[in-house]
Amino acid sequence: MNINIHKSSPKKKGCILLPFFEDEVDHQLIATHAGESSELDFNGGFKQKLTLYPVARNKVLLLGLGKRNKSNQAADAFRNLAFKKHKRFGDRLIVLMDHLPEDLLIEAGIGLQMAQYKIGAYKTDQDKASGFFAAKYPVHVVHTSKDATSLFEEGVAIGETRNQMMRLVDMPADRKTPAYLGKYAQQSGKKHGFKVKIHNKSALKKLGCEAILAVGRGSEQPPVMIEMEYKPKGLKSKKPKLGLAGKGITFDTGGLSIKGSNNMHYMKSDMGGAAAVIGAMELASKLKLNIHVVGIVCASENSVDALSIRPGDIIGSYSGKSIEIIDTDAEGRLVLADGLAYLKKKHQPEIMVDLATLTGSCVRTFGYACGGLFSNDDDLANRLMKAGQKVRERVWRLPIWDDYSGDIHSDVADVRNFSGKPINGAIAAAKFLEVFTNEHPSWAHLDIAGVAFGSSEYTKMKAATGYGPRLLLNFMRSIS
Numbered sequence: 001m002n003i004n005i006h007k008s009s010p011k012k013k014g015c016i017l018l019p020f021f022e023d024e025v026d027h028q029l030i031a032t033h034a035g036e037s038s039e040l041d042f043n044g045g046f047k048q049k050l051t052l053y054p055v056a057r058n059k060v061l062l063l064g065l066g067k068r069n070k071s072n073q074a075a076d077a078f079r080n081l082a083f084k085k086h087k088r089f090g091d092r093l094i095v096l097m098d099h100l101p102e103d104l105l106i107e108a109g110i111g112l113q114m115a116q117y118k119i120g121a122y123k124t125d126q127d128k129a130s131g132f133f134a135a136k137y138p139v140h141v142v143h144t145s146k147d148a149t150s151l152f153e154e155g156v157a158i159g160e161t162r163n164q165m166m167r168l169v170d171m172p173a174d175r176k177t178p179a180y181l182g183k184y185a186q187q188s189g190k191k192h193g194f195k196v197k198i199h200n201k202s203a204l205k206k207l208g209c210e211a212i213l214a215v216g217r218g219s220e221q222p223p224v225m226i227e228m229e230y231k232p233k234g235l236k237s238k239k240p241k242l243g244l245a246g247k248g249i250t251f252d253t254g255g256l257s258i259k260g261s262n263n264m265h266y267m268k269s270d271m272g273g274a275a276a277v278i279g280a281m282e283l284a285s286k287l288k289l290n291i292h293v294v295g296i297v298c299a300s301e302n303s304v305d306a307l308s309i310r311p312g313d314i315i316g317s318y319s320g321k322s323i324e325i326i327d328t329d330a331e332g333r334l335v336l337a338d339g340l341a342y343l344k345k346k347h348q349p350e351i352m353v354d355l356a357t358l359t360g361s362c363v364r365t366f367g368y369a370c371g372g373l374f375s376n377d378d379d380l381a382n383r384l385m386k387a388g389q390k391v392r393e394r395v396w397r398l399p400i401w402d403d404y405s406g407d408i409h410s411d412v413a414d415v416r417n418f419s420g421k422p423i424n425g426a427i428a429a430a431k432f433l434e435v436f437t438n439e440h441p442s443w444a445h446l447d448i449a450g451v452a453f454g455s456s457e458y459t460k461m462k463a464a465t466g467y468g469p470r471l472l473l474n475f476m477r478s479i480s
């Protein structure tokens, strides 16, 4: 997108886009641009679209944003329109938005940018790649707010980051190795201004990250831990306000407790938590947030090999605690055990939040409507719920009462990684992680297994959703 922001309609010829909330259609405004409009079959319902072809004038596209009190879903309406109808845009798109609240500029920026996401990046015939409009395509946005430019550009920045995160999550695991994730983070850090340190296998050995190493043992691709730090200029703080940790399993076969082959290909998305964390770092620096934040990504493949960890094995961890492996498919909590313990010890952040595509149990509980939220801090939990609700990347809380402690009891080690029972799996996983936060008073775990990857109207099969960075951006703003 080649973005141009105006206070009034540009004289240039182009396709005019007029978005309206449901039942708030301004027929006068439509008439100004398209002539008579009272008999239109259009009420502004979510994703409704209508093209008007006034004689000798610019083409006019009407877009329904849905109900005003659900304006946080408007980005989707813009994305849907640009994805499906971009051929009608012609040489230039003029988006008239002055009749809408300025916040909608963010939604428009996100939606139009996300319509550029190319799912078919590996097709040899790029014309068949996907509904996509060109990167240099001129888009004129009209709004009189003095912040119009920065609001729209913020939307574009969020959309760009989400597209990058979707590209990573959708990327097949033969290309997306742990080292590749590290390289991406390094490049992003350089470009946007956050520090990145890659701990390779020998560094992990020195640090004592035995749980990450144990999970990585069965793969030809060595694991890495990615450490990122963003600190705004002029902010005097020794310890970060926020520490993030992300599960970065680049492919989850289940290990020796191997998964069924049904849908195993989707397990390339088991680094959705890592993507959310990298994306949050990217947004914090791009948008120059006034918050000191550290991000840890634990990246590894969970593969099947003679060297793979076995059920019954007892492994060590960065924290020093021993872990009995019951099921090698419960690998995410193992790598995060080291990530969380390292985060706490090395950085002592005031708040710790981890994100992971952790359990099928969470998907069975919530479906695809929200992520699971687990926390020992009510204020933090409420803040995260509110932040997610605001941008329609919701999380909902489940308990982590001591009643569930038995699930991680081991007779032979300090803890075990699975209870062996087919019940309360998402909660048991959170209880396991809690141990490795080492009694940090303000920690939250987000299980995003159901929301990071799913069906979408833009693909026939499941694909990345870009969930996470925007939720975290909103959350970071609320604590900075």
Ligand code: BES
Binding pocket: 252, 254, 270, 327, 329, 330, 331, 332, 357, 358, 359, 360, 361, 363, 417, 418, 425, 449, 450
């Ligand atoms: N990566 C999976 C969880 C998952 C399932 C993510 C479906 C996305 C969609 C995780 O590593 C896993 O395999 N969890 C097991 C844990 C069990 C063995 C204790 C699960 O949820 O079945």
Ligand code: ZN
Binding pocket: 252, 254, 328, 329, 330, 331, 332
């Ligand atoms: Zn697994």
Ligand code: ZN
Binding pocket: 249, 252, 270, 329, 331, 332, 357, 358
């Ligand atoms: Zn997994």
